[in-house]
Amino acid sequence: MSAITADLISSHQLTHDEYERICRILGREPNLTELGIFSVMWSEHCSYKSSKRHLKKLPTESKHVLQGPGENAGIIDIGQGWAIAFKIESHNHPSFIEPFQGAATGVGGILRDIFTMGARPIAVMDALRFGPLEDPKAGARNRRIVEGVVSGIAHYGNCFGVPTVGGECVFDPSYNGNPLVNVFALGLFRHDEIFYGRASGVGNPVIYVGAKTGRDGIHGASMASAEFTEESKQKRPNVQVGDPFMEKLLLEACLEAMRTGAIVGIQDMGAAGLTCSTCEMGSRAGTGIEIDLMHVPQRETGMTPYEIMLSESQERMLLVAENGREEEVFAVFRKWGLDAVEIGHVTGDGILRVKDHGKVVAEIPNRPLADEAPLYDRPYTTPYRPAPMEGPSFVTAGIQEDLKMLLASGDLCSKRWIWEQYDYMVRTNTLQGPGADAAIVRIKDTGISIAMSLDGNGRYCMLSPREGTKLIVAECCRNLSVAGALPVAATNNLNFGNPERPEIMAQLVESIEGMAEACRFFETPITGGNVSLYNETLGEPIHPSPVVGIVGLMHTGEPAGIAFRNADRAVLLVGGIGDCDAVRFGGTQYASVVVGKVWGLPPALDMDFEKRVQAAAREMVSAGMAESAHDIGQGGLAVALAECCFGLGVGAEITLDSELRPEYLLFHEGPSRVVISTNNEEAIVEVAKRHNVPVVRIGTTWEKTLSISNRGVRLATMEVEALRESWENALPAKLSVS
Amino acid sequence: MKFGVVVFPGSNCDHDAWYAVTRNLGQQAEFVWHDSNRLGDVDAVILPGGFSYGDYLRCGAIAKFSPVMGAVKKFAADGGLVAGICNGFQILVESGLLPGALVRNAGLKFRCMELQLTVATSDSPFTNACRKGDVLRVPIAHGEGCYVAEERVLDELEAEDRIAFRYVKNPNGSQRDIAGVLNRGRNVLGMMPHPERAADPLMGSLDGLSVFTSMVAAAALKK
Numbered sequence: 001m002s003a004i005t006a007d008l009i010s011s012h013q014l015t016h017d018e019y020e021r022i023c024r025i026l027g028r029e030p031n032l033t034e035l036g037i038f039s040v041m042w043s044e045h046c047s048y049k050s051s052k053r054h055l056k057k058l059p060t061e062s063k064h065v066l067q068g069p070g071e072n073a074g075i076i077d078i079g080q081g082w083a084i085a086f087k088i089e090s091h092n093h094p095s096f097i098e099p100f101q102g103a104a105t106g107v108g109g110i111l112r113d114i115f116t117m118g119a120r121p122i123a124v125m126d127a128l129r130f131g132p133l134e135d136p137k138a139g140a141r142n143r144r145i146v147e148g149v150v151s152g153i154a155h156y157g158n159c160f161g162v163p164t165v166g167g168e169c170v171f172d173p174s175y176n177g178n179p180l181v182n183v184f185a186l187g188l189f190r191h192d193e194i195f196y197g198r199a200s201g202v203g204n205p206v207i208y209v210g211a212k213t214g215r216d217g218i219h220g221a222s223m224a225s226a227e228f229t230e231e232s233k234q235k236r237p238n239v240q241v242g243d244p245f246m247e248k249l250l251l252e253a254c255l256e257a258m259r260t261g262a263i264v265g266i267q268d269m270g271a272a273g274l275t276c277s278t279c280e281m282g283s284r285a286g287t288g289i290e291i292d293l294m295h296v297p298q299r300e301t302g303m304t305p306y307e308i309m310l311s312e313s314q315e316r317m318l319l320v321a322e323n324g325r326e327e328e329v330f331a332v333f334r335k336w337g338l339d340a341v342e343i344g345h346v347t348g349d350g351i352l353r354v355k356d357h358g359k360v361v362a363e364i365p366n367r368p369l370a371d372e373a374p375l376y377d378r379p380y381t382t383p384y385r386p387a388p389m390e391g392p393s394f395v396t397a398g399i400q401e402d403l404k405m406l407l408a409s410g411d412l413c414s415k416r417w418i419w420e421q422y423d424y425m426v427r428t429n430t431l432q433g434p435g436a437d438a439a440i441v442r443i444k445d446t447g448i449s450i451a452m453s454l455d456g457n458g459r460y461c462m463l464s465p466r467e468g469t470k471l472i473v474a475e476c477c478r479n480l481s482v483a484g485a486l487p488v489a490a491t492n493n494l495n496f497g498n499p500e501r502p503e504i505m506a507q508l509v510e511s512i513e514g515m516a517e518a519c520r521f522f523e524t525p526i527t528g529g530n531v532s533l534y535n536e537t538l539g540e541p542i543h544p545s546p547v548v549g550i551v552g553l554m555h556t557g558e559p560a561g562i563a564f565r566n567a568d569r570a571v572l573l574v575g576g577i578g579d580c581d582a583v584r585f586g587g588t589q590y591a592s593v594v595v596g597k598v599w600g601l602p603p604a605l606d607m608d609f610e611k612r613v614q615a616a617a618r619e620m621v622s623a624g625m626a627e628s629a630h631d632i633g634q635g636g637l638a639v640a641l642a643e644c645c646f647g648l649g650v651g652a653e654i655t656l657d658s659e660l661r662p663e664y665l666l667f668h669e670g671p672s673r674v675v676i677s678t679n680n681e682e683a684i685v686e687v688a689k690r691h692n693v694p695v696v697r698i699g700t701t702w703e704k705t706l707s708i709s710n711r712g713v714r715l716a717t718m719e720v721e722a723l724r725e726s727w728e729n730a731l732p733a734k735l736s737v738s
Numbered sequence: 739m740k741f742g743v744v745v746f747p748g749s750n751c752d753h754d755a756w757y758a759v760t761r762n763l764g765q766q767a768e769f770v771w772h773d774s775n776r777l778g779d780v781d782a783v784i785l786p787g788g789f790s791y792g793d794y795l796r797c798g799a800i801a802k803f804s805p806v807m808g809a810v811k812k813f814a815a816d817g818g819l820v821a822g823i824c825n826g827f828q829i830l831v832e833s834g835l836l837p838g839a840l841v842r843n844a845g846l847k848f849r850c851m852e853l854q855l856t857v858a859t860s861d862s863p864f865t866n867a868c869r870k871g872d873v874l875r876v877p878i879a880h881g882e883g884c885y886v887a888e889e890r891v892l893d894e895l896e897a898e899d900r901i902a903f904r905y906v907k908n909p910n911g912s913q914r915d916i917a918g919v920l921n922r923g924r925n926v927l928g929m930m931p932h933p934e935r936a937a938d939p940l941m942g943s944l945d946g947l948s949v950f951t952s953m954v955a956a957a958a959l960k961k
Contacts (some may be wrong), residue, residue, distance in 0.1 A: 154848050158879070159789040161750025245748050245792025337747065423850045423879040425935050426787075428754045442940065444757065558940065 004035055012039035018374055025368045033306045033354070033362045038369065040272035040310055041279065044533050047373035050499040051531045054509050057516045059525045064488045067527065072113040072197060072267065073187075074527020076489045078553055080446055083194065085119040086186035088127075088454070088493045088549045090532040094239045095181040099148025103181050104156040104242040108314050110185040111160060112268035115251050116317060118195040118258050119187025122427060123441045124157050126167035126183050127454045127493070127547040128418075131176030132410060133734040138176040143735055145179050152242075153183070154421040159244035160251070163430050164422035166439035167454050171410035174458065177537030182493040182530075184454055184549040188443060195258055197267030199281035199289055199320045199346045204264055206278075206289055206344040207326065209333055210250045210316040213274070214299035216240045217312025246315040246338075253336035254317060260332065262325035269316040275309045276370075277318040279352045283370035290353040291344030293361070305354060305361040320346060380505035383465050384497075384541065391586045391599035396663050399708070400716040402594050403638050404726060406667070409593045412635045413730035414646075432559040437631050438483040442556045451485035451552040457634070458543030460602035463587045465507045465544050466514035468602050473518035474610045474671050475633055476550040481614035482629040482674050483559060484621035485552030490519055492529035492548050497541025499533050507544040508533075515546060521607045524550050560621050562630040563647020569627060569677040569701045572684055573637075574620070575613040576694035577658050578670030579604075589635045590667035603670045609693075610672040616691035617674045625683045632673040638666035638708065638716070640675050645706050645720045646727065654699035656710040665710060677701055739957045741767040742780030744810070744826075746801050751787030751824065751934065758937035759784070763950050775805040781957045782819035783810055785826025787879070787932060797840065797882050798828035807833055819863050819953055820926045824880055827918070827928030836921055836928045837895070838887030844911025848881035852942065854906040855917050855931055859899045862920050863956030864927040867948040874945035876931040878909060883930040885912035885919070895919055902927055 009019045012035055022030055022038050030038065044050060060068040066083055067075035073087035091106025107124060114121045128149060131142040157164045162185070199206065217240035257263055265285065267277045274296070282289045293308050303311075321329045326342060333340035347353070352369060354362040396402055406412050419434035431449060432440040438453040455476040460468030477487040492515060497504040519526055535542045564571075585591060586600025620626045628647075632640040645651050658665050678684050681697065688695035707717040741759045745752045752769065759765045770777055772790075777783060790801035801807065807829070814820045814835055822830040830836045843849060855876055857868040868874070887895070892914055895901050903918035910930075918929030933946030 151847070158848060158881075159748070159750075159792065161788060243792070245789060245794070248750065248789075249747055420851055421848045423848070425850060425877055425879060425932075425941075426750055426754070428757060428935055428938060428941055431940055445761075556940070 004029055008035065012036065013043065014039050018042060021374060025365060033309060034364055036306045036310050037275045037362060037364060040275055041369050042373040046272050046276060048531055049373050050376050050378050050533060051494065051508060052375050053377060054512045057512055059516060059520045060527065062489065062523060062525045065525055065527055069526065069528045072116050074489065074491060075194065076527065078448055080448065081191050082188065082443060082446065082448065083191050084186055084188055084450060084551065085114050085117045086184065086491055086551060087113055087528045088182055088184040088491045088547065089113065089530040090180065090182045090493050090495060092178065092180050092495065092532050092535060095149055096179055098239040099145045100152040101239050101241050103149040103152035105240045105314055106181050106183045107153055107156040108242045108244065108247050109270045110183045111162065111247060112270060114185045114187035115254055116197065116266050116268040118193045119189040120255060121162045121185050121187040122429060123186045123439065123452065124162050124164045124183060125439065125452060125454045125549065126153055126164065126181065127456055128167065128169040129175045129180035129458065129545060130171050131173060132171045135173065135176060142176065146735065149179065149181055150418050150421055156242055156244045158423040160248050161426055163424045163426050165424050165430055165441060166434050166452065168456065169415050169418060170458065172458060172543060174543045177540060178535045178542050180495050180545060182547050184491065186450065186452060186551065193258065195263065195266050197281050198265040198285040199287050200264050200285045201323065202287065202346050202348040204320050204323050204346045205326050205342045206291060206346060207319050207321055207329060207340055208296060208316065208343045209319060209338055209340040211243065211246050211313055212297040212299040212339065213308055213311045214313045215303065215307055215311060218307060218310045240312050240314050242314050249336045249338055250315055250317060253333050253338055257329050257332040260328045262322050262328045264320045264322055266317060266319040269318060271312065273310060273312050279366045279370045281318065281320065282352060282366040286350065288347035288349045288351040288353065288366060289344060290347050292355040292358065294357045295341050295343040297339045297341060305356045309354060378499050378505045379502045380509050381502040383506040383510055384503035385462065387463060388599045389583065391582060391591065391597055392595065394595045399662055399666060400718060402590065403642065403716060404723065406589055406593055406635050406639055407642055407723065407727040408730040409589065412589060412639055414728045415731065416728060417731045417735065432483065432561065436562055437479040438485065440483055440559050447556050449554050449556045451480045451483045451554055452549065453479035454547060454549045455479065456545055456547035458545040459592065459598055460587050461511060461544040461546060463600065463602050465510040467605065469511045469514035469546050470518040471602055471605050471671060472546060472548055473515060473522060474605055474607065476548050477522045477524060478614055478631045480550060480552035481618040482621060482631045484618055485554035486618065487522060487524045487550050487552045490524040490526050490548050490550045492526050492546060494531045495535055495542065495545040495547065496533050497536045504541055511544055511546050518607065522611065554622065560626050560629050561647065562644055563628055564644045564650040564652060564677050564701045565627050565648060567650060567702045569679055570681040570697055571652055571654065571699040571701060572676045572678060572681065573673060573696045573698050574617055574676055574688055574693060575673035576696055578668065578673055580660065580664045580668035580670055585664060585668055588667060588669045590663060603668065605671050612691045612693050613672045613674065616688050616693045619687050620676060620684055625680050626676045626678050628677045630675045632675060634669060636667040636669050642706060642723060644675055646724045649704065649720055650701050651703055651705045651720045652699050652701045654708045656698055658710060662710060662715055666708065666715065739765050739781045739954050740779065741765060742770045742777050742783045743767055744770045744772065744783060744785050744806055746772045746788065746790035746804060748790045748792055749786050749788035751932065755784045755786045755823065755934045758934035759950050762937040762947060765954060770806060772804045772806050775809050777809045777813055782953050783813060785822040785829055787824030787826060790825055790829060796832065797825060798832035801829045802833040811835065814926050817923065817925050819956060821864060821949065821953065822928040823932055823934065824930055827930055828882065830926065830928040835926050836919055837891050838885055838919065840882050841884045841886055842882050843884050849909055850879040851909065852877045853909055855903040856906060858901040858904050861899060862902060862924050862927065864949050864952050865902055866955055867952040873906065874948065875943040876933055876936045876946045878931045880930055884910045885916045887913065898922065903929055903931065
């Protein structure tokens with residue numbers, strides 16, 4: 001047996017203390033295979049060792065929640081015996097190293113998390129962060145990454161047959177060396193169709209199904225738990241290769257096999273592959289698992305036990321069947337042309353025992369391996385904040401030019417180039433697809449629809465992780481509310497830098513605390529999610545980038561949508577004009593794009609007021625009083641109004657009455673505001689009054705131009721079509737620079 | 739009337755087609771598995787969209803060898819109605835049931851969008867519910883939908899009135915804006931756009947239903 005050296009320990013990213021703990025658990029020194037197994041299970045990616053004690057602060061329960069964190073995905077009840085499973089997961093590091101496959105397998109991984117529970121995936125969304133496309137140094141690489149990531153997502157999702165219904169895409173220099181690819185998936189099933197990853201029943205066979213095991217992805221989980229260095233690029237062979245067709249077969253076969261009633265438990269092989277699935281399934285059920293690697297289907301010859309246990313080859317599942325009913329399971333997989341092999345059985349001793357041709361090569365107690373990774377209370381100080389509190393003085397060179405510039409900027413321009421590559425309609429349930437505040441997917445023949453939205457804002461969170469994260473949760477709930485849906489549950493993806501740096505750890509802690517407060521207040525418990533740390537390249541951290549995905553429930557019906565539909569409608573601002581000052585303006589898109597600086601604090605949020613605005617907007621939309629409804633977010637009022645005009649080319653004459661300076665008035669990003677067009681102004685005013693929310697009439701829709709004035713001073717008059725073209729063409733133009 | 743919806747491994751618009759003809763149209767439908775060499779008692783066949791066998795080779799190139807395609811060929815030869823949608827169209831050209839080929843979109847990207855089609859002929863079992871020149875709103879979703887054929891073949895298609903649909907604004911570089919074609923017997927249609935996605939009031943358009951109502955009318959006439 002090879003001796004474990006200090007070098008070997010550190011190359012597995014284990015500390016000396018962690019190694020000693022392993023020796024205590026085993027009562028001896030581990031062999032190399034065991035060391036590898038511990039290193040992946042105790043990696044940040046799998047064990048959440050830096051974040052777990054803070055994640056406990058998040059609310060996880062409500063009357064809707066059937067399954068909270070800890071399983072492959074959270075589950076909520078949506079009524080009539082139906083339930084949905086949903087979760088978000090990151091594939092940041094692989095997507096930087098190999099954008100196409102990195103993003104594709106990110107989609108594949110989260111889809112497996114959903115259907116391993118028995119749910120059929122019905123929607124996907126993506127939150128993407130890239131370095132700026134026009135960056136003088138990194139621009140060319142950033143453009144390649146965008147092309148690769150988007151086509152990778154399209155390739156996998158389209159072929160698998162799940163609609164990609166929404167998401168968001170943001171550009172910032174902090175993502176130059178570290179793009180973020182967070183994928184959200186949601187699946188549908190009946191309450192009595194839920195499956196868990198539990199290896200129950202001593203003597204039951206353990207069955208391996210799906211793709212063969214190769215050398216790809218070995219140490220993916222620990223790669224995702226380290227900073228990027230110059231050597232990282234050499235890790236390309238670590239990135240897995242996805243086969244969406246195999247995954248589609250696996251989906252159909254697994255759901256069909258589940259219907260036989262012969263399956264006891266099932267789990268996908270994702271990060272840490274066979275290792276993770278065996279020890280977690282055993283640990284959850286309080287059992288042991290014994291497997292012999294000679295039965296594992298292998299793509300390459302001469303693979304060692306170490307390689308087989310750590311491989312992250314895609315499209316594989318592990319399941320436990322009822323003893324004596326294996327043949328029913330095998331028959332289904334044969335029908336779909338997939339490998340299904342018995343590789344071992346469930347034992348009563350709580351040990352993960354791995355054999356190779358009968359010889360024991362690893363023997364580890366399941367529970368300490370899966371659930372007793374060392375937890376760290378990493379020190380934290382005050383959050384890293386590379387921005388001043390005071391900003392420069394500035395005066396607009398022309399509101400009209402400012403608006404044009406903002407609408408053509410990376411974050412605010414049309415993302416059609418991206419979402420047209422995604423099949424967002426397959427399954428014929430998409431009532432509202434990409435480009436809206438929230439995506440809406442109906443559940444056929446039930447009258448129930450699910451609204452969903454993904455939101456993040458790294459700039460706000462850089463200025464204040466706590467306030468920024470609360471704003472994200474508020475905005476996400478607002479997006480659902482303007483669609484007419486009631487937000488009910490959330491999933492989170494926490495993308496941060498190196499937690500071993502106290503000022504980065506402080507970002508993480510404050511962000512989680514802000515999220516906990518907001519999710520509790522908006523009654524959207526976190527049912528699961530993902531933590532991605534060490535998002536740094538050469539010591540430069542990304543902006544703290546928590547992303548939340550929130551789902552809401554509503555009755556099926558024609559959505560109101562963002563777009564003004566008709567001329568001669570009242571344009572109302574529910575929630576009022578809002579307020580802003582120099583410090584609170586520093587986090588806006590205007591500050592970043594037009595002034596070229598970021599400073600101060602994110603906009604102020606009054607959660608109680610926000611909740612009332614949301615309730616009012618939800619009522620207005622679901623009662624059909626609003627012909628259109630759009631949340632005011634990044635870019636402020638003027639950008640929101642332009643977006644309302646773009647959909648159908650209907651313009652508006654906006655006449656404001658405010659003492660705010662024009663830049664603040666039109667571009668501040670104060671939350672709790674919704675633009676509504678209606679032919680029933682009285683009803684809207686009545687609802688607003690009942691919710692104790694101000695509503696201001698700011699204008700009237702009309703043909704073809706967007707005109708804005710304040711107190712008699714004309715600020716902008718623009719042709720909607722010309723403005724729409726520059727908004728629409730901006731992204732393709734940025735990408736085609738060579 | 740009973741539709742048979744063929745399911746290949748990798749088909750992913752099979753349920754959508756099934757839903758459109760049963761729930762939206764009120765007809766009967768059943769799924770036909772790819773390794774079956776019989777179609778049963780169906781009155782018409784739909785080859786749905788998707789990525790049959792993964793389509794890692796040319797789209798539809800593997801599907802043409804599946805047992806069910808033998809049955810489909812025989813069904814078509816006997817005058818049965820066969821509609822291939824998206825991947826189904828690709829399979830029909832690969833199988834030689836329709837002329838031409840479908841290659842990568844001119845922009846080299848997958849494109850999913852709503853667009854407008856003109857009905858180029860009403861003289862077919864798939865368009866008899868329309869008038870020539872009608873404009874339909876139907877979505878597309880494909881990466882390899884650029885229709886190409888030799889000039890001679892294109893001339894022939896036009897001369898024989900076998901172009902079923904044309905794009906109003908060509909999204910993929912298809913020659914002569916072709917979105918759908920008929921075989922010489924006019925009982926086999928291939929089209930890249932997805933009529934089954936425009937068959938429900940909540941999906942934003944009902945225009946796609948006319949393809950299926952035309953088929954129902956044609957089948958009734960035959961009986």
